[in-house]
Amino acid sequence: MSATTPVSMDTPQVRNLLENNPRTRLIDVRGPGEFAAAHIPGSYNVPLDLLREHRSELTADHEDPIVLVCASGGRAEQARTVLERSGLDHLSVLDGGMTGWQQHDAPVNRGSGIWGMERQVRLTAGLLVLTGVVASTAYEPLKWLAGFVGGGLTFAAITNTCAMSRVLGLLPHNRTPKADAGTMLEALTGRRPEAAAS
Template identity: 65%
Template sequence: MTDPLPSTVDVAAARKLVSSAPRTRLIDVRTPGEFAAAHIPGSHNVPLDLLRANSSELSAHHSDPVVLVCGSGARAEEARNLLATAGIAQLAVLKGGIGAWEQQGAPVTRGAGKWAMERQVRLAAGSLVLTGVLGSLVAPKLKWLAGFIGAGLTFSALSNTCGMARVLSLLPYNRTPEQDASTLLAALTR
């Protein structure tokens, strides 16, 4: 029996795990657009929304270590909770996500110019706040738009969730290309 994984691993520990246990699965739970923009070589994209939608079908027929990756760690932690509930044992979250991976100089495969979800959220939130503030010069009630976005961002920080990211993940360039869910989930479960 293998030693259980800690709930989180830093970049050095993840790289060591991949080199010492070649059957380690790197599962990236970001949107397909984010994955296409930059991902860890050898990782598989199994978006969090797909895991949520298919959580009742999840079960692993392996005991391979699984390292979950996202932008910063929050979505990977949610995925870890889902997968642990489904009975998948050897799970760890990459501390700091793909950002930490890149900062440590670890290899990254880059694709065409898609933006990370965090950057998309910053653009959308910033644009809405700016629209609310500038628009309030003409229509004073628009200041409430800026207040609403500020309240949403505060709630997002306190709850470690992001409603705007969930909405943005529904946009066509962030959605999973036409692939069978079982094919994507196979990277995790088989």
């Protein structure tokens, strides 16, 4: 990583960078459905699962600053690690992700998409716990389902990873279409992205 590129930048810093360096690339590493629902104008969607899948092929054909974006910063940090190991530099993470961006009333393009991954995880975890507790009134060992989910959430918080989000990411509505993979990666690694996402 460049000595002049901060690892983490808050919303005002990113907006200032975009204003002073129009070649800055905003790379949103959330799933396509999340990106379709709301994203920063001019950002490109290159999902984390796609970066992991193609990590051995990633090389940048440019020296543009890259700011990685996700819902709250966790997936963007994981993406930064993947990209640094692939030899890319000039990488920063938007501190607080889309949540922080929207708290600063920064511009957002909204469309029709699915719930964010964190919301999907909360729904799934909540349903599993509720099902385990209610079903345990008929069959007591099912109470351990709630305990298992609680343990998983605790582990996810301590390690800043989430197995449930990785499993939910395999669902069709969260997957990156194969046909778009090359175009998405080009936005990150190519000399000039064709056009900013609207």
